[in-house]
Amino acid sequence: MGDMTVRNIPEDQHVALKRIARSNSRSAEAEARLAIALYIESQSKAGFGSRLAEKYGGTVDQDFAIERDAGGSDSVAFE
Numbered sequence: 062m063g064d065m066t067v068r069n070i071p072e073d074q075h076v077a078l079k080r081i082a083r084s085n086s087r088s089a090e091a092e093a094r095l096a097i098a099l100y101i102e103s104q105s106k107a108g109f110g111s112r113l114a115e116k117y118g119g120t121v122d123q124d125f126a127i128e129r130d131a132g133g134s135d136s137v138a139f140e
Contacts, residue, residue, distance in 0.1 A: 067093070 070078075082092035107115070
């Protein structure tokens with residue numbers, strides 16, 4: 062595993078990290094590792110549409126076309 066030193070953390074963020082760590086019964090270092098891991102995981106996930114296509118990709122023909130009404134809809138009048 063790699064080591065890293067983080068300097069110049071704003072005081073309010075450092076205090077918040079220690080408070081969150083204490084409430085989760087972890088050290089500030091463990092809380093920081095978890096925060097980094099969760100951030101990296103969230104950045105590497107595909108978007109919602111990509112996940113749907115991956116899960117249901119073979120269910121419907123990929124050339125499935127939906128014709129849209131170019132006329133739009135009438136506006137609603139509240140009286």
